[in-house]
Amino acid sequence: MLLPEIQLAYNTRQHPTIGKTPSIIEKDWNPLLPVDPMKKNLLEIPPIYKSFHDMWKKACDTAARCIPEAKEYNKQRYGNTHNGPDFRTGEDKLPSTNKTHTPKDIVEVEDFPSPVKKIINARMFRINRKDQIQYLVSFKNQKADKDKELAEDSIPDGDL
Numbered sequence: 001m002l003l004p005e006i007q008l009a010y011n012t013r014q015h016p017t018i019g020k021t022p023s024i025i026e027k028d029w030n031p032l033l034p035v036d037p038m039k040k041n042l043l044e045i046p047p048i049y050k051s052f053h054d055m056w057k058k059a060c061d062t063a064a065r066c067i068p069e070a071k072e073y074n075k076q077r078y079g080n081t082h083n084g085p086d087f088r089t090g091e092d093k094l095p096s097t098n099k100t101h102t103p104k105d106i107v108e109v110e111d112f113p114s115p116v117k118k119i120i121n122a123r124m125f126r127i128n129r130k131d132q133i134q135y136l137v138s139f140k141n142q143k144a145d146k147d148k149e150l151a152e153d154s155i156p157d158g159d160l
Contacts, residue, residue, distance in 0.1 A: 006059045006062050006063055006066070008031070008059065009056070009059040009060045009062070009063035009064075010022065010063040010066060010067065011023045011026075011031075012030060012031060013060075013063050013064065013067060015067060016067060016068065016071060017071055118137070118138055119135045119136070119137050119155075120135075120136040120137065120138055120147065121135070121136040122134070122135050122136070123136075123149075132151060133151075133152055134149045134150060134151055134152075135149065135150055135151075135152065135155060136148070136149050137149075137150055137155060
């Protein structure tokens, strides 16, 4: 029940790492919301206003707690999953380590870990103004993360 209010409160609070609110970054404007909409000297407050005020306060408090927790979680997650480069300064390295993986990267036949087991998927790409079909292939005795996209002419045993 508090989720929309928590999301609104989170998006209107200043984030500690970027120094801006998420609303400013996403939409270039911040919704104008009263922090304390209740007047203290009112004798009788309609119950719906009181319940909204209480919900808004809970949402602001929850958002204030969630932002530092999310920051700490992201630091911890990055520390657990980030791996440094597998080469040291001064070592020779292959030029391909500078490239990110794109479907255009064609792997030479000698780089295959083992024979091709099956073709999983085929996609059409435009490379150098020519349409080319690239196949997602899996290899025998290899995990799924070793699957690669290859051009038809670079697949060994192309009759698969």
